[in-house]
Amino acid sequence: MPIPEDVTGDEIDKDVRQELQSLPKTLAEDVAKNLVMVARLIDEDPEGAYGYSKVALRLASRVAAVREAAGFAAYANQKYAEALAEFRAARRMSGGVELWPLMADCERGLGRPEKALDMAGASEVHKLDKAGQVEMRLVTAGARRDMGQLDAAIVTLQSPELASNAVQPWTARLRYAYADALAAAGRQGEAREWFAKAVEADKDGSTDASDRLAELDGVEFVDAFDESEGESDGSRDEQAPVDPEEGGKE
Missing domain, CATH: 1.25.40.10 (Tetratricopeptide repeat domain)
Structure with a gap:
């Protein structure tokens, strides 16, 4: 090539x-x-x-x-x-262990979440650095969700790293995963809170937390220029985001 x-x-x-x-x-x-x-x-x-x-x-x-x-x-x-x-x-x-979380996530991708959970309990996890341990927690929560164990996934993500106000490279993804699990469990108020926290930490836009937050708030953004109306009368009408009380996203 x-x-x-x-x-x-x-x-x-x-x-x-x-x-x-x-x-x-x-x-x-x-x-x-x-x-x-x-x-x-x-x-x-x-x-x-x-x-x-x-x-x-x-x-x-x-x-x-x-x-x-x-x-x-x-x-x-x-x-x-x-x-x-x-x-x-x-x-x-x-001889390193850095790839252990990725290997476990591959097991998930192959439809073997039980294997990923087995790997989460292996001694290799204790040898991971903080970033690796957080990544392993994310994979473990994902495996729990794969198995339909939503409440267990939520508990898995509850950790000192999640509660910390310090922003680390993994913070946005951890908060997002927690918010997403809460939303899947129907806990919309808590989900909104954590999507907002994910937005605060997501400086490089690595997640769609802002979109999820807007969705929960019922905000729908529409085009500022309606082409069909512009062609019919030659005007350009600006439209603001739809107020949720007046008819937002369903």
Whole structure:
């Protein structure tokens, strides 16, 4: 696959670069460039990222960072069996536990929430850093919901991290998951409160908490310019958001 001219391979993390030192220099450079493309595309073009990950995998399948990147690319494309296999391989090579929550979530994706719950009780969870433990909690709550255990999912998300006023990288997603579970349980007032808290923490718009909050408030935004009326009389009528008391979203 073509590599843009601005990609040199030097953009990769220093730890990954160190892993690639076991390869011949030219090969290491090629692998690095493909890994850069995986990271660059995985959010906006996961299919493209997957293609570059397969190239890197073909070039250096015995490098843990390559297997991990292949796992992330497969995961982004909902290829959960493939992602799980790659994450397991990366874990065997590196000996780390960082991928444990993702492996458990792959089990969910494969329709095996019971397996994800088993992994939530494993000793590896205690070795995770704080971010990893929060991620594991999110996966566990999701598995509970998969099994129809909504109340258990809500309890699972209740934690010191959820109660904390400090904003961490995981805060918005944790608050959002809790709000979503409350909404599914019909606890709309509490759900609104937590969607609002998720909005406060979600500075980069990683969730649709603001939309969910507006939906609960019965606010519906309409186009400021009605094309049909504009064509008929040549005017442009601005419309404000619909007042919930006058007929909002049903």
